[in-house]
Amino acid sequence: MEINLCIPAIPARVSPIVIETGLAAALGQHLKRVAQGRELFWVWDARVWELWQRRVACLNWPGLTSERLLLFDATEVNKRLAKVEELARQLVRAGADRMSFLVAVGGGVTGDVAGFLASIFMRGIPHVHLPTTLLAQVDSSVGGKTGVDLPEGKNLLGTFQQAQAVYIDPQFLETLSDEQFTQGMAEVIKMAMLGDGDLWSYLETNSSRILNREATPLEHIIAASCRLKAQVVEADERESGLRRILNLGHTVGHALERLSDYRILHGNAVAMGMLAATRLAVCLGLVADGVFGRLVALLEVYGLPTRIVGDYSPEAIVEALKTDKKQLAGKLHFIVPTDIGSVVQRHDLDLAALNEVLDDLRDR
Ligand SMILES: NC(=O)c1ccc[n+]([C@@H]2O[C@H](COP(=O)([O-])OP(=O)(O)OC[C@H]3O[C@@H](n4cnc5c(N)ncnc54)[C@H](O)[C@@H]3O)[C@@H](O)[C@H]2O)c1
Ligand SMILES: [Zn+2]
Known part of the structure; x- marks a missing residue:
């Protein structure tokens, strides 16, 4: 292919x-x-x-x-x-x-x-x-x-x-290793969430074949991810706009990686970031609650976190995400899903809502 x-x-x-x-x-x-x-x-x-x-x-x-x-x-x-x-x-x-x-x-x-x-x-x-x-x-x-x-x-x-x-x-x-494989799956789930509902359904239906690393399903999910990434990069190579959607889950994800001194692996951090972004979208009325449920189920199947692990207060996470190089001119920049397979960029983030979401997702 x-x-x-x-x-x-x-x-x-x-x-x-x-x-x-x-x-x-x-x-x-x-x-x-x-x-x-x-x-x-x-x-x-x-x-x-x-x-x-x-x-x-x-x-x-x-x-x-x-x-x-x-x-x-x-x-x-x-x-x-x-x-x-x-x-x-x-x-x-x-x-x-x-x-x-x-x-x-x-x-x-x-x-x-x-x-x-x-x-x-x-x-x-x-x-x-x-x-x-x-x-x-x-x-x-x-x-x-x-x-x-x-x-x-x-x-x-x-x-x-x-x-x-x-x-x-x-x-x-x-x-x-299984651990590295799982980390890569977080990015596949991210790609599906941000732009490919068919890939998402495929991930839901073919999980055991993917986890067994069978050739055909691997080719399928790799090709779907590359196709989507290529489309986004073609439209915006230098990340002046659209390419930022690839950062879905990475805003809170990067903050958690930095807070943990990179002990939290990247894919796990992205999974937690996607949970936060999706929960936030539910709170803002941008996406149906069922989407959050499907995300949790999919992350679980692939062995990724379904709560925010590590004892990080919402305030510490918010502080850490303010120092991200991808944050623009002091405004909190967030990619949030509006459905499975579509996202919007938001620059008008409500900090109180984010704090609440992060607190809600803590693994107590
Ligand atoms: N350029 C970009 O657009 C872009 C996008 C995402 C991530 N990144 C960067 O990618 C890096 C992470 O990449 P990664 O997760 O591939 O990590 P990695 O390159 O460190 O590889 C992870 C581990 O797997 C081992 N490994 C590699 N291939 C293997 C194989 N076939 N069999 C057994 N072991 C193997 C490596 O030796 C390493 O120990 C980060 O530095 C991140 O910033 C770049
Ligand atoms: Zn990533």
């Missing part, structure tokens, strides 16, 4: 997102075509390399030699500028130049770091993604955001550089 991402500002270019179980076997041909004679260099999540090197050794992927392979210890603490410099120096020593081409293999951390590196190396070289976590396959590999963290906050340095292509082989998820 192929989805084509076309950014109006770069009309001559179409970036394919190819989704297929077993795609790895044909990746060599895809890469030769997309690289157009440029020399390939590889940035791999070291853990993924360890797990998959034997299986990919026989696939004849171009340029995958020890000299042109950079291993990256993919953790959030390594998502830093210093690591980008280290990788850039390795690239230079390995003979990379302005005509080189980068392939990023790994989860969202590797993709963000390698994409950032590609976008600034010798003023920019093209790159492609081979995402290996569910989160990266349904979200981070699509859309062209790259970046690294600062001690002051996540993703504070970054660029927009669309990948030339994204190659998604759900088979890579075989080795992903």
